[in-house]
Amino acid sequence: MPPKGRIVVTGATGTVGREVMQRLARQGAPAVAAVRNPGRARSTLGTVPTIRFDFEDPATYDETFRGAEKLFLVRPPAIAAVWQSIFPALRAAQAAGVQHVVLLSLLGAEENPFVPHRWIEWYLQSLDMDWTFLRPSFFMQNLSTTHRAEIRDRDEIFVPAGEGATSFIDARDVAAVGARVLTGAGHARRAYALTGAEALTYAEVARILSDVLGRPIGYHDPSLLDFVRRQLGQRPLGFVLVMAGIYLTAQLGLAARTTLDVERLLGRPPTTFRQFAEDYRSVWAPSSSGS
Ligand SMILES: NC(=O)c1ccc[n+]([C@@H]2O[C@H](COP(=O)([O-])OP(=O)(O)OC[C@H]3O[C@@H](n4cnc5c(N)ncnc54)[C@H](OP(=O)(O)O)[C@@H]3O)[C@@H](O)[C@H]2O)c1
Known part of the structure; x- marks a missing residue:
């Protein structure tokens, strides 16, 4: 109700x-x-x-x-x-x-x-x-916000996630579930695990972005130290350490779990990474502004 x-x-x-x-x-x-x-x-x-x-x-x-x-x-x-x-x-x-x-x-x-x-x-x-x-799980939108500038300006994804896969979710799907739960019945005292339908490595993410953006985007897998060093120039230490922890979790293969909760709750499959990349394409255009 x-x-x-x-x-x-x-x-x-x-x-x-x-x-x-x-x-x-x-x-x-x-x-x-x-x-x-x-x-x-x-x-x-x-x-x-x-x-x-x-x-x-x-x-x-x-x-x-x-x-x-x-x-x-x-x-x-x-x-x-x-x-x-x-x-x-x-x-x-x-x-x-x-x-x-x-x-x-x-x-x-x-x-x-x-x-x-x-x-x-x-x-x-x-x-x-x-x-x-x-x-x-980890939002696809981290690539259009936190990692936007490195993709737009240097054509690279620079995260220490190794070959570990992540079950990226589009934050718009999370919001759709949120709105449904807030306006529907039967969700009290329940927990939902919200993931995309597939887990992707960052090399796969880079390939999809290259395809959609029409220019090569590389995946660089820096050491934790190099990652922290580069990020510290741009963000506070606490935030950088949280990021490092998240990518380490992915590297260890602990971020790849997928569930069916989004599909069950929305009655449609979760948004794919390719669809996300197409919808947000303009944010990585070399001429676009913003951080
Ligand atoms: N990013 C991911 O991959 C991911 C995955 C799973 C879970 N999460 C969790 O999702 C949450 C963040 O959600 P998000 O990414 O949608 O948020 P977000 O884009 O980081 O925005 C943070 C929001 O909090 C508001 N805010 C900041 N300080 C506030 C204060 N003192 N009082 C009231 N509002 C305040 C900000 O408003 P202003 O406009 O006033 O700054 C802004 O609306 C975190 O708990 C994070 O751990 C994130």
């Missing part, structure tokens, strides 16, 4: 949340984008309803959750101390009467007590609200 109360969408200017918000708006669902800077968010989101919300500013909690029934919860990558700024927000959501939290978690979180996503899952299970955990 569609929710009667509001759906609060966090991370609504980000990769997944933006798509969730736009899908809900198109469906006419009573959704509001909870964003740190509503003025700036308008340039990303257009005219959807927004409210000022900051996990790190508890003064924004009450107004955000008043009258809300569901919450799409994205843990911002920069927030590691989730007990400081995510747990208090969840307590405020519960106190305001939110009934169901849909968490953007991480593939394999159930087996990994070291990731903040797992700590949030545990915390949600201890509260008196329904929950659904979306546990996606």
